[in-house]
Amino acid sequence: MTDTATPPNTPHRVVIVGAGFGGLEAANSLRNADVAVTVVDQRNHHLFQPLLYQVATSTLATSEIAWPIRHLLRKYKNIKTLLGTVESVDTAARTISTADGEVIAYDTLVLATGARHAYFGHDDWEPFAPGLKTLEDATTIRRRILTAFEKAEREPDPARRAALLTFVIIGAGPTGVEIAGTIADLARDTLKGEFRVIDPATAQVILIEGGARVLGAFAPDLSAYAQRALEKLGVQVHLGNPVMKCTADGVEYAGKFVGAATIIWAAGVQASPAAKWLDVPADRAGRVVANDDLTAPGHPDIFVIGDTATVKNGDKGTVPGIAPAAKQQGIHVAKAIRARLAGDIAPKPFRYRHAGDLATIGKRAAVTDFGWIKFKGYVAWWLWGLAHIYFLIGVRNRLAVAMSWLWISVSGTRSARLITQKDAADEDHLK
Template sequence: MRQDTSNDSPLGLSGGHSIAAKSDYSNARPRVVVVGAGFGGLEVVQSLAKKGADVTIIDRRNHHLFQPLLYQVASASLSTSEIAWPIRALFRKRKDVRTLLAEVDGVDAQAQNVLLTDGTTLPYDILVLATGARHSYFGNDAWEPYAPGLKSLEDAVTIRRRVLLAFEKAEREPDPARRAALQTFVVIGGGPTGVELAGTIAELAHLTLKQDFRSIDPDATKVILIEAGPRLLPVFTEKLSDYTRKALQKLGVEIRLGKPVTECSSEGVTVDGKHLPAETILWAAGVQASPAARWLNTEADRAGRVIVGPDLTIPGNPNIFVIGDTAAATGEDGKTVPGLAPAAKQQGQYVADLIGRRIKLKKPPSPFRYRHQGNLATIGRRLAVVDMGRLKLSGTLAWWMWKLIHIYFLIGVQNRLSVALSWTWTHSIGYRSSRLITYADQQADTDLK
């Protein structure tokens, strides 16, 4: 691939010629393949509208997932369909977009092909990898069966089943020690997901389930939040971290800071050399990027994220972009762009703009610059923390802001109304509309034995 260093782009890259050269479209519309329909991938496709490209979006799921609210599916407040949209339906009117339900297995950068797990290949002129991240057990993958993480709808339904089932089993358990373990919920990781899970499980026990049981006392439920670092929500200010800790403690959450978990098993966790018996353990401690770096045979950081240049391409290949949680992008200030939905969206817009300029043979844009809009996290049903530059809020006002922002970012009128409706019940009387224990096919019977 020729590197046109005479170009006035800050990267010295040029794209137009190599694109047109490989295209088999009569009108030379470049084929853009986007892998992953998360916030980043979706934004690329949306922003490529009318830019003159033929777009294929590939995802191994048929739906886009609004991950910031996934913990609410796990805690039975929202149903799966309230935070997920069929990708195909989102682009039904875009005749320039093809949606493929398929799993990517690799990339042949030489031949410019994406390799799918069913053995077929898909040629591209420009490739955008936005394949996200999975939870990481920091080398302790054996812990996964005992401490599920929260990344997909299936993860959320699994966690919902485990949490609700623990209460059901406790109701039937005559042994007090065993019952106490059934009523102990350990959340590992004190970032936003861990804080939100711990707060919502505490409220589930003390508010939603209060009147529902006869043998057990839901108030006896223990929720323990473990964070290896010195404070919760490390990306927020210390004051807001402190507020969060106190607010969670008021909800009845026990918080353990400064020591990592050294063991997870079916019996519970070990932390600071002590064993905590617990039936339910949830993992919210770390993420690992998807295997894009391996597909591309390019450099990655410790979390597996592909190191990209200032225009979000990989070194030496101007036709491959990596964005979102899969990418380690560095801002002009030298800081890594955080793994947040707004960051992925901004990268998606940037890449679409860059591709559009290439197609029109215009000057490439300046390097990607991340505009931080702030951090938000909910603690309970009337409490949240907001850290937006000079605007720092905690409490009920922050919570209303959190609610409005999240409803605003949902797609479509029906989902907004539906989520608003579900929240009205949950936040007024504590009723949660999705308290369903559902199974994969015939698994149910074994759980009841």
């Protein structure tokens, strides 16, 4: 039986589940505090998720956007890192339990467990239309994209070859737009002259969105520009028609079926089961409906942040599920814990500061909206690149990513075009 009482003369125990943007920021902000921090994550690396699509589309290598958690926290003697998958929370005993049976006691718990892609009740579509949330997702998508071109090169049947050269992206938010533009660049620029039977430039890239426009969270003029930029790259944009079916052979939407060997899902997310662990209210995506101080309802000793929570943003709806918001929440939680230990137990409402919206379209265009000023085109692309390089961890990674982007912009060559970890599922998918 686990003793959950805090041993005498020991620091306050803070357990952080998840080392994404929010969890890692909370841990960093508690460095050198008089607390004992335990960070638990089911993977050993922190992932810079905004650039994950660039791994999926052969622009960057996995090591350029991910870092070992232990290395990032190695200097902080009050922080311990554990590799494990949390399966439950006992709020009465103040413990969490992992898949391998370990029970970890806490005085304050921070749940930053993130989200996965959601298929709106059609989970059977996932084998045919993988989403993009992890490095494993990215390498799977990269493998399918590159293998499709290879199989098309030796496919004698014209109909099957056309399906192999058709790439469908479902969802026209930033991830969908960025993937569509990059695949179009890959087909029309990077692969030019490398095949003898097929012309990669004949590949169809289709972006399907159930809403009225691409980048629906952006200003209408930037949304319109993004669509024009995509179409200039050769992307076929289809709006107002939700997908009805995904199979191994293609996609059904707008009353028709399109043969496609590669389908990528960028249409929705589903939160981790944190709300079920705590038995608290959740929104439609499974996110905990958090109090305005980021605590879980009825549990002042538990904070929920990032994609784990939905939080009101004054009269502007809810806080967006983006990296800057998660980082701000991690800092807020750390400040709240420090204040409590100093005797200030009054709840402090979280106030989100929106820095702006950014999305790139291909390798030379982007849209940025900072509220007071907007940019589009090449200038916006430079701003987008500088912003992302700034938030990368470590000088080496910043230089490596900057050099990769510069080289691609000048030469069109992508050095990360490696087909790895081929498995039976992909072989069946592309037969």
